[in-house]
Amino acid sequence: xxxxxxxxxxxxxxxxxxxxxxxxxxxxxxxxxxxxxxxxxxxxxxxxxxxxxxxxxxxxxxxxxxxxxxxxxxxxxxxxxxxxxxxxxxxxxxxxxxxxxxxxxxxxxxxxxxxxxxxxxxxxxxxxxxxxxxxxxxxxxxxxxxxxxxxxxxxxxxxxxxxxxxxxxxxxxxxxxxxxxxxxxxxxxxxxxxxxxxxxxxxxxxxxxxxxxxxxxxxxxxxxxxxxxxxxxxxxxxxxxxxxxxxxxxxxxxxxxxxxxxxxxxxxxxxxxxxxxxxxxxxxxxxxxxxxxxxxxxxxxxxxxxx
Amino acid sequence: xxxxxxxxxxxxxxxxxxxxxxxxxxxxxxxxxxxxxxxxxxxxxxxxxxxxxxxxxxxxxxxxxxxxxxxxxxxxxxxxxxxxxxxxxxxxxxxxxxxxxxxxxxxxxxxxxxxxxxxxxxxxxxxxxxxxxxxxxxxxxxxxxxxxxxxxxxxxxxxxxxxxxxxxxxxxxxxxxxxxxxxxxxxxxxxxxxxxxxxxxxxxxxxxxxxxxxxxxxxxxxxxxxxxxxxxxxxxxxxxxxxxxxxxxxxxxxxxxxxxxxxxxxxxxxxxxxxxxxxxxxxxxxxxxxxxxxxxxxxxxxxxxxxxxxxxxxxxxxxxxxxxxxxxxxxxxxxxxxxxxxxxxxxxxxxxxxxxxxxxxxxxxxxxxxxxxxxxxxxxxxxxxxxxxxxxxxxxxxxxxxxxxxxxxxxxxxxxxxxxxxxxxxxxxxxxxxxxxxxxxxxxxxxxxxxxxxx
Numbered sequence: 126x127x128x129x130x131x132x133x134x135x136x137x138x139x140x141x142x143x144x145x146x147x148x149x150x151x152x153x154x155x156x157x158x159x160x161x162x163x164x165x166x167x168x169x170x171x172x173x174x175x176x177x178x179x180x181x182x183x184x185x186x187x188x189x190x191x192x193x194x195x196x197x198x199x200x201x202x203x204x205x206x207x208x209x210x211x212x213x214x215x216x217x218x219x220x221x222x223x224x225x226x227x228x229x230x231x232x233x234x235x236x237x238x239x240x241x242x243x244x245x246x247x248x249x250x251x252x253x254x255x256x257x258x259x260x261x262x263x264x265x266x267x268x269x270x271x272x273x274x275x276x277x278x279x280x281x282x283x284x285x286x287x288x289x290x291x292x293x294x295x296x297x298x299x300x301x302x303x304x305x306x307x308x309x310x311x312x313x314x315x316x317x318x319x320x321x322x323x324x325x326x327x328x329x330x331x332x333x334x335x336x337x338x339x340x341x342x343x344x345x346x347x348x349x350x351x352x353x354x355x356x357x358x359x360x361x362x363x364x365x366x367x368x369x370x371x372x373x374x375x376x377x378x379x380x381x382x383x384x385x386x387x388x389x390x391x392x393x394x395x396x397x398x399x400x401x402x403x404x405x406x407x408x409x410x411x412x413x414x415x416x417x418x419x420x421x422x423x424x425x426x427x428x429x430x431x432x
Numbered sequence: 433x434x435x436x437x438x439x440x441x442x443x444x445x446x447x448x449x450x451x452x453x454x455x456x457x458x459x460x461x462x463x464x465x466x467x468x469x470x471x472x473x474x475x476x477x478x479x480x481x482x483x484x485x486x487x488x489x490x491x492x493x494x495x496x497x498x499x500x501x502x503x504x505x506x507x508x509x510x511x512x513x514x515x516x517x518x519x520x521x522x523x524x525x526x527x528x529x530x531x532x533x534x535x536x537x538x539x540x541x542x543x544x545x546x547x548x549x550x551x552x553x554x555x556x557x558x559x560x561x562x563x564x565x566x567x568x569x570x571x572x573x574x575x576x577x578x579x580x581x582x583x584x585x586x587x588x589x590x591x592x593x594x595x596x597x598x599x600x601x602x603x604x605x606x607x608x609x610x611x612x613x614x615x616x617x618x619x620x621x622x623x624x625x626x627x628x629x630x631x632x633x634x635x636x637x638x639x640x641x642x643x644x645x646x647x648x649x650x651x652x653x654x655x656x657x658x659x660x661x662x663x664x665x666x667x668x669x670x671x672x673x674x675x676x677x678x679x680x681x682x683x684x685x686x687x688x689x690x691x692x693x694x695x696x697x698x699x700x701x702x703x704x705x706x707x708x709x710x711x712x713x714x715x716x717x718x719x720x721x722x723x724x725x726x727x728x729x730x731x732x733x734x735x736x737x738x739x740x741x742x743x744x745x746x747x748x749x750x751x752x753x754x755x756x757x758x759x760x761x762x763x764x765x766x767x768x769x770x771x772x773x774x775x776x777x778x779x780x781x782x783x784x785x786x787x788x789x790x791x792x793x794x795x796x797x798x799x800x801x802x803x804x805x806x807x808x809x810x811x812x813x814x815x816x817x818x819x820x821x822x823x824x825x826x827x828x829x830x831x832x833x834x835x836x837x838x839x840x841x842x843x844x845x846x847x848x849x850x851x852x853x854x855x856x857x858x859x860x861x862x863x864x865x866x867x868x869x870x871x872x873x874x875x876x877x878x879x880x881x882x883x884x885x886x887x
Contacts, residue, residue, distance in 0.1 A: 185818030233673025
């Protein structure tokens, strides 16, 4: 997914090869991650697609099934991955993810500590942000989920950038070996205040921390504990509203005054005559009906500077 | 950020946050640079070689006022300086209820403001008294304590109200200067707060979404049309971390302003990766119809006539100090000791442009408040590699709606989405947690999508 070798970057000249991970796009709300394998097929409501047909085609191609249906094959990105990955836990979505990466000031070369790993949604974006020289150390207390995450990172080509550890961060804190080395720490735990003292020891001077909590009581408790060693403690929520777009022909009815039930658009001109408006075609946008109301609160803080 | 960049150096750029965001100043540190606080002019020399995040306070000395680093414990307002501890009179409020514990006694919070009358007679110290104290060398905090001691109504206030009073006096008599590290987040926030028109009202969460949606990452070639002062160019370059390239492109022959890039403290290697190119150079020969030429004239005319566009074409922008806006200090400093910021924005050479035409750009970000989105996208999308994502920012919804509609009709992209981010901050304090009273109503809109293979 991420390009560690400049020769392999996303290019119009690069084509899909055996073993590549592709994102099969059926519709904007229907996508699937598939690892291309010579001899395999993908079967969906559009028909049967042979992987061998895909090999050699450029990413972004439209490919056809035996029945003439089609899908698009896209190159994987952390955004697309978040939409297709298998949910072992509740995940973070793009709005929270983007904000976290920006607000923690994560740039290439950073060392980031994360707990819990969950399904690896955020971890994938953290890896992108620290590449090629940084690293993400992520911890989860659930051994099986840690294993699934590790498999995912191999599949998406991120295993050089991400190390998954099995550890109970709330109970034991982060490993001592990271003391004073972390540029940023991210916590998505039920009781993050238990991990905050350890996090403060892991961070470099002026390092940043973020805690994601669904409940305001957790936020209050965390904020209080943060005050000992942190400053700039700020809590946000971020949501995305999406819009749908349609072209509408707004007809105006040509009335002669006797048709009282339908309004008629007449404009008075300066010479006293009136003009009837002609149909206008316009592209209109309106907010989508469904929206997410809440994901969680993001509490950010910066390690206090000791002089 | 790497270790070496956590401590300031001579010639580096800093963001001075005075009194918790009341005033924001971008400055370049040099022995000659000065900052005016209230009526005092302080040298910025003490800031050189200090860690980012250090807080300074103005101290008086026979030679004049100077900035001195302060250890601030935000927990209960204790200040530790020179090993002495000034214990605060304020109490800890437990989070179970509003009980106050003072000297072992427990007082249930029963005070309120029913008897407080605001007629300006509560404070018995006069302005002259305070000046006299200052001349005798009293520190800011001593003045504040004196004001509190001489306030007839202070004891009657609730502890929350007392806290507010103290903070207000601190801002005036003991102003604090927090030296922040400039980066995409701090720069965007500062501009959005104080001078948003200069960055096209691009809010920090919107900027973060642009970077994610366009999959900005190392070893990518990102095409950018940035009419927001260079903020996006700088943010992309920061994420590239010295790999890949960001091509800042423009219609016509005059590049758009990239002043903000200078504030970023980007390393030489990162700066080298910021290139500029006129759009006409990027398009292949057959795609140069007369439309482009006309477009140039229209654009340039608009840029010159419209004062709402704050993206100035001149690189040496001179900002004057203002209490409410953003100032940039030290930019005019040209002493030999000053380290000159490396030059970003060199013109892209032919080999580079040919390579981009051959491989396509990895992604595209557009932020052009005054240009028509669709014509821009129609011209630039073909320059992207297959399956490359793009993200377009606009303050207004309509241009994006039209663009999205046309992209659908022309079947140039899939996964099209118009998003509007919503951001709300919370005040989190014991017994006083609620969303902040003030909120940004809009951070703009983003049209995102993925380019599909059209062959």
